[in-house]
Amino acid sequence: MATETAGQRQVGGPPATAAVRTPDVRPMRADARRNYERLLTEARTAFTEHGTDTSLEDIARRAGVGIGTLYRHFPNRTALMGAVFQSEVDALLGYARELADAPQPCAALVDWLRAIITHASTYRGLSRALMTASADESSGMARCSVPMREAGGALLARAQQAGAVRPDVNISDLMQLTNGIALAVEESPDDPQLADRLLTLTLRGLKP
Structure with missing residues (x-):
């Protein structure tokens, strides 16, 4: 009897490992949520006062976080x-x-x-x-x-x-x-x- 090699699948049926795993959606930690809300608040104020091209570094500074934290929440402007x-x-x-x-x-x-x-x-x-x-x-x-x-x-x-x-x-x-x-x-x-x-x-x- 032929042995199934890597990458081969039984025709007409799902592979043995066909179970689909849904990625866990974890709630945001309390400190991360606070940082997120502060960034939104400061960004809204900065956009109102200075326009949407205001410095992202300045927004992060006003929110009391580093620019890396801003980019973790918002990958781009x-x-x-x-x-x-x-x-x-x-x-x-x-x-x-x-x-x-x-x-x-x-x-x-x-x-x-x-x-x-x-x-x-x-x-x-x-x-x-x-x-x-x-x-x-x-x-x-x-x-x-x-x-x-x-x-x-x-x-x-x-x-x-x-x-x-x-x-x-x-x-x-x-x-x-x-x-x-x-x-x-x-x-x-x-x-x-x-x-x-x-x-x-x-x-x-x-x-x-």
């Missing part, structure tokens, strides 16, 4: 930004759900886009980061941008079905336009009406 902005994104997603059954689909879409502009312009550099975020990223800003595109896509589809928005408009282009407006607002803090003017121009271009 986009991962840190994604974690910092997650609560704001959750609020915007919740607002999109509230608007899902609004009687005027186009007005609902515009209200949501205006909320995005207000959110993005709070942090200098956020709108640029959202504009460059790739939909196929596995982490970082994609965790913010992907669900935002999905929520916006649903609002856009309602406005299109109502005949208020051209059928050839897609959500990716619309989000780029919105983040571009947020970037313009960020760079023109002395013009409080700029967002509304640019949104009005955008809406004119969206109409059939």
